Amino acid sequence: MTNISRLKNKIIAKASTRFPSFSKRFTDACQVYETHGEIPWAPLEKELRYCKLALVSTCGVHHINQEPFDMNDPNGDPSFRAIDLTKPLRDLMITHDYYDHSDADKDINIVFPVERLKEFETEGLIGKLANTHFGFMGHITGACITTLINKSAPTVANWLKADDVDVVLLTPA
Amino acid sequence: MGLIQREIERIGISTIGISIVREYSEKVRPPRTIFLDWPFGHPLGEPFNIEQQRAVSVKALKSLYSIQEPGGIVDIPFRWGKESYSDDKYFEDLKGIGILEP
Numbered sequence: 001m002t003n004i005s006r007l008k009n010k011i012i013a014k015a016s017t018r019f020p021s022f023s024k025r026f027t028d029a030c031q032v033y034e035t036h037g038e039i040p041w042a043p044l045e046k047e048l049r050y051c052k053l054a055l056v057s058t059c060g061v062h063h064i065n066q067e068p069f070d071m072n073d074p075n076g077d078p079s080f081r082a083i084d085l086t087k088p089l090r091d092l093m094i095t096h097d098y099y100d101h102s103d104a105d106k107d108i109n110i111v112f113p114v115e116r117l118k119e120f121e122t123e124g125l126i127g128k129l130a131n132t133h134f135g136f137m138g139h140i141t142g143a144c145i146t147t148l149i150n151k152s153a154p155t156v157a158n159w160l161k162a163d164d165v166d167v168v169l170l171t172p173a
Numbered sequence: 174m175g176l177i178q179r180e181i182e183r184i185g186i187s188t189i190g191i192s193i194v195r196e197y198s199e200k201v202r203p204p205r206t207i208f209l210d211w212p213f214g215h216p217l218g219e220p221f222n223i224e225q226q227r228a229v230s231v232k233a234l235k236s237l238y239s240i241q242e243p244g245g246i247v248d249i250p251f252r253w254g255k256e257s258y259s260d261d262k263y264f265e266d267l268k269g270i271g272i273l274e275p
Contacts, residue, residue: 015214040179058177059214087257103215113226116226123224148176160184169188171216
C-alpha cells in the first residue's frame with residue numbers, strides 16, 4: 001500500500017470519528033464477518049473480588065520498542081503484541097491508521113483502561129490485575145481473519161489460561 | 174474484536190466486550206457485550222475523564238453477571254457529551270459489583 005493510501009485511510013478515520021453520520025455510512029459499507037451456530041459460553045462463577053483480570057484491545061496498542069502493526073497490508077495485521085504492565089505506561093503507543101487516535105494518544109485509558117482497572121484492584125473490586133495484556137489491531141479482513149481465528153486468538157487465549165486469568169475485558173478502537 | 178473474544182471464551186475464560194458499533198456485535202456474536210453509541214476511538218469516553226471511564230468499566234464488569242444468554246448485548250444509555258458522572262450515580266453502580274447475582 002502506498003503512502004497515499006495510508007493518508008486516505010487516516011482522513012477517513014478522522015472524519016468517521018468527528019462526524020457520526022459519516023461513520024454510519026462507513027460502517028455500513030464494511031464487510032463484517034458473520035458467525036453462525038453456537039456461541040462459546042463460560043459463565044463467571046466466582047465473585048469479582050477474587051477474580052484475576054486481563055485486558056485485550058484491538059486499538060493497536062504496543063510498546064514503543066515492539067514492531068508496529070503492519071499498515072501496508074490492506075487486510076490488516078492479525079498478529080498481537082504482549083503488553084507488560086510492569087513497564088511504565090509512557091512506554092505504550094498506538095499504531096492504527098483506521099481510526100483517529102489523537103485523543104487516545106493523550107490518554108490511553110479511553111481505549112485501554114489499564115489505570116482504571118489498577119484502581120479497581122487497589123480498591124478491592126477485583127482480585128488481581130494480570131501483568132500481561134494483549135494488543136491487536138482491528139480492521140482485519142480477508143485471509144487475515146482465518147489467521148486471527150485459527151492462530152493469533154487461540155495463542156492469546158492459551159496464554160491467558162496459563163496465567164490463571166478468570167475474566168477478560170475486551171475494548172475496541 | 175468479537176472474534177478474539179469468542180476464542181478466549183471458548184477456552185473457558187469469561188469475557189465482556191465493549192462495543193461502539195452494535196451491528197458488528199450482532200453479526201460477530203461475541204458471548205457478552207455492552208454497547209455505547211459513542212464515536213470511534215472513544216469506547217471508554219473522553220481523555221482524562223476518570224469518572225466516566227470508571228463508570229463504563231463498572232457497567233462492563235457488572236454485565237459479566239447480568240448477561241445470562243450467550244450473545245447478550247446490554248445497551249448503556251450514556252449520551253455522548255451530555256452526561257455527568259456524579260458521585261452518587263457512580264457509587265450506586267459500584268454496589269454489589271463483587272457479589273454474584275442470583
